[in-house]
Amino acid sequence: MTIAQATRPQESFHYSARSRERTIVEATAANNLDGSRKTLIAPGYALPLGVRDCCDGFNFAVFSRHAERIELLLFDRPNCAEPFLTVELDSVRHRSGDIWHALIQGLKWDQAYAYRAYGPWDPLHGMRFDGSCLLLDPHALAVANTAAWRNEVPPLLRPRENPVQRFPSAAKGLLARRFFDWQGIARPRRSWSETVIYETHIRGLTIHPSSATEHPGTFLGLIEKIPYLKDLGVTAVELMPVQEFAERDGAPTNPISGESLRNYWGYNTVAFFAPKETYSTQAAPGCQIDEFKLMVRELHRAGIEIILDMAFNHTAEGGVDGSTFNFRGLDDSIYYLLDDQGQYLDFTGCKNTLNCGHPVVRDYIIDCLRYWTTEMHVDGFRFDLASVLGR
Template structure:
């Protein structure tokens, strides 16, 4: 196993040497509070908080080497830690994995993946790019975020979306179970989380958010609704649209939430918490719990 920090956390442009005979345990150097690295497990995918560690796992079939990157701030140009994964200890089939002891919820992270650059065969590996974990349970980005930098030449660490380690263990469902409404009785209300309460006439304290939906539960019950169907609630890029309003010339945004970036990360724009508090991700689960408590089913649009 190989784990290292290069001088400024700058990306390496060549993959690490195969070192299958190295020790499976090794502390990272250069920091009194160094992390300790062990092989980790291939499943579950994503970042999983454990008692004194976080297990990271990502899938790549054609990748030849993987770097796990830790960042202190979301818009840092260089990672504070780079963990290079040796395929001899950190790969199981097509899963690359590592357990980082000392890591905890709230850690910002991303990946660099080495591999062939052969667009004709669908291979576009570029280790200068920071990649977001597709199984991240929270996705964060700063004011410098740039879609252009993600697809253009050169390093994009400062402007990349990144994953945020979150901890699910302490959420209290209060014993609430999902209701089971017979299909013959089902009355479905399809809604957009933001659109449902964004107008002042909604009368909610937190318009356009998961919390705003909770505030409107009495309204839904009064309508006779049994089931809430939510348009995409997964993290998406509001600025992916290049079109402009033909009258005002104002740049349009992706309002509906289709083309999600991560199917396991609720859209941060629907939370009332600042993203730095999202390590516990209670807003979405609070909404689901309260809808279920009121006897309302929840269906998610997955597109």
Template sequence: MRFRDVGGHVSRPFPLGVADTAPGVPDLPDAVNVAVYAPGLEAVDIWYSDPEGRMASARLFETTDGVHHGTVEGLRHGARYAFWERGAPLPAGGQLLVDPYARAVVTDDAGAYWGAHVAQGFDWGEDARPHVPWRDTVVYEAHIKGQTMLHPDIPEDLRGTYAGFAHPVMIEHLRSLGVTTVELLPIHFHVDEPHLQDLGLPNYWGYNTLGFFAPHPGYATARARAAGPQAVQDEFKGMVKLLHAAGIEVVLDVVYNHTAEGGKGQQTLSWRGLGDGHYYRHDVEGRYLDTTGCGNTLNFNEPAVVRMTLDSLRLWVEEYHIDGFRFDLAVALARDSHNHFTPQHPFLVALGADKALAGIKMISEPWDVGMGGWQTGHFPRGFVDWNDHFRDTVRDFWVADRGILAAGGQGGSVARLAGCLAGSRELFAGSGRGPLASLNFVTAHDGFTLRDLVSYERKHNEANGEENRDGHNHNRSYNHGVEGMSGDGRIVADRVRTASNVMATLMLSLGVPMITAGDEIGKTQEGNNNAYCQDNELTWLDWSLTEDQRAMLDATRALARIRREFLAGQPHAFPVREDNAYMLWFNAEGAPMGQDEWTDPETRLVQMLLGSPSGRLDGLVVFNGGLAARQIRMPGQSSLMDFPLKDRRGAKFELRYGTSPAARRRRGAVLKAGETDRVDGNSITIYRS
């Protein structure tokens, strides 16, 4: 390999990265402005491929506040580049330091990572963000590759790709579920951890970022990858454009809490070599202060780290038209210099004040693994939090308690479940937010799928190479009598009903529901509740559906329609009254729930009556968490006196849906206020007024 040196010219320390132009820098032919924050280095060289394909080097002659910068000739679009300390021996393995601001990351024949200089620009046409109100939002958490790898109606060359995700077949599937917003598992450029490489396994989920400004090329079609980084970017943007045209938002799961460099002594790829003491958090003895469990934690008390993250977010909003972000281990981004979480952290303040990010959906995973790491409900206004309280409560009531009751034990009362149905108000009131700050979920990418939640009582993670030590041990699951898949028709039917109860609760609760991709079609991971390293049929969605899987799909679609109906008369900031006057609770006799009933663990049935500020009833939902069928009485005219209705006379309830077969057979039955009906055990019955 031949090398040559290239001189520098006047430059600027901004913008960071490689830029075709910079403020105040003469427009020199065939020259770019290069700037990198590298406070740990005395002098920096940039190594890059010149127009003749040779590796060239240039010194970044100027330094401003830790930023090394210079004007470099011959670094053209498509060229790969990286940084190294001037005068230091080049590494034997060829791995130089990747630019944290690289718009693309590529790999050479030796497996070393490089940044790539890529031209920007894309024909967005009439693209417009859907700007779906939170009240109307239904989130669908999905993996780009796993979503379409096995879909028979998507062309083979598009399966597992950005283009495949936006195929008309997939868009129609999402729309049939009422999905308004897809939340994509990490698509930033990511790499596999060394221990996984030793096991011959990949990091399938992608929570190991090496490029915060670069889309992952592994999710592009073979044609786009062969054409280069520009084509990869264009394919991703084309996916966003098509989803927007269908009215679907795109939210990215972003991992700014740590990087792919791991702990001390592990691989040096970028930030560690450029300025370890500035980019990462350390304790007083110089050890990594790790609140992520991934070996390192980025230091959000360092302005350069905050700026890097904000610059990355702006790039994805402005150049890729992204609609929002889900912040992985978000507590790690808001710990102060004393390692305490604060909702007034400068990073969170900057997010809320940034003009480019106005109106963008912000979702927090409100915990990390450090002290005081559980902060659900404590993020500031403008954020919606993943609500693990909702997850655990719904799992307890419908799944774990189902097993306890079947064994002759006693489950919990409906009180906690009712709190979740009402939007977990007690969790979010302290931060000045209401139910729309609660992102409700029961499953996610990590943990059991919904089908496995009702089919396994123990995790089965042996394929991960850690002797089943990884993953959660307390899953609040119940296998309905047999561990794993079963051919017993009764067991299968019971599992479908329990799963339908979970889905119905998710879709009927105040807040923002999130469906995990595959739950709507009964996806199984064979009991693996930590399938982060399984890039195969175990994690890919299987679209060859059995009868019970089709039943689950039909149920999810029906519940999505009912949710839209129930919301039709609600304001976009419901509930509008702090006393929750548009949600009332009744016992089996149709009388208002008493305090003794709420606290009695034997009380496993409640009727939830919903209304609208327009002065009408929206519907009645009966939750029966007991094993036995019960006779209920519709709330009578006297009970409706507490409801702010325009007309209480002649109130009627039409049976619209039920999670039990008997209720579905009776669909369309009409009952008057005060009349009686029968609801099956372990079921949800929905009436429309």
């Protein structure tokens, strides 16, 4: 083992794994909430993808076939401008096949993380790597500081000559707790012959004052409407997209007031595993997970199933003039359908098309559906523009 220390309190610590099996980092940073800390860094495991709380730390794993180097950035809080630790994932110690990984001990719940991916800038061959972009984990279970999306992420038309090293306005993945008390409530398991589906929108159902809810426009607001749904004879609620999307990114402005408008519907997903932060009370980082589960539990208690609308046909990253959140920056040619000039094929009307026929993307979709059914207790799905999944 090797012990390294960041001696100046205004600097975060950068760790490179070259030629080391395991390292203890003792880092002191300006945004370190607890002063000096010790963090154990080990190679970790390639599977499962995303972040998993292991008995000996948090394991991080992310896919990128064509990246030459990956950095994992760790933040004390989602709104921190600087990481307290940057871990360079060395291709010898921290890469298995196309998956980059690390096991880190000494982290805490509700801390935040993101990646930077370095590689060639070669759009003709579907490579748009830019080390200045802070990238979300495609498997992030919760995304925090999403209000930042209203003012950031310019079009990635070419790599930036002067990489930005501070991220005061960037959304980040969260080290989110997964435990929840389901109180033994089982799924209703309704037959098709008794199924009555009520399609609705989480925000739209209760945001107006006439809904008379304590938590308008949220998962908890839907709970307050369960008696109304039961009176209608509803046995299943189908929700328009509740996965994290950038409601302000690329949205138009009010032609009269100039006010920035929000994307209401949510068919421009950024993080398919993560419930939308602004559909929660935002009482604490990551509370959207617990509040979504609470909504599901109470619907099930009332005998009502829950169906999610999933838009796997495209993402919020758009075309070449769109923002970069994760997929484009991690491996553009894997995640998207491109023509022989490296341009995005648009079979969706949304400027890009997910490469659902690729084994990596197909596994990603299956992993996502498995998570929502097993971890979040969702009963079914509706697939938006489902024909694209077969391309």
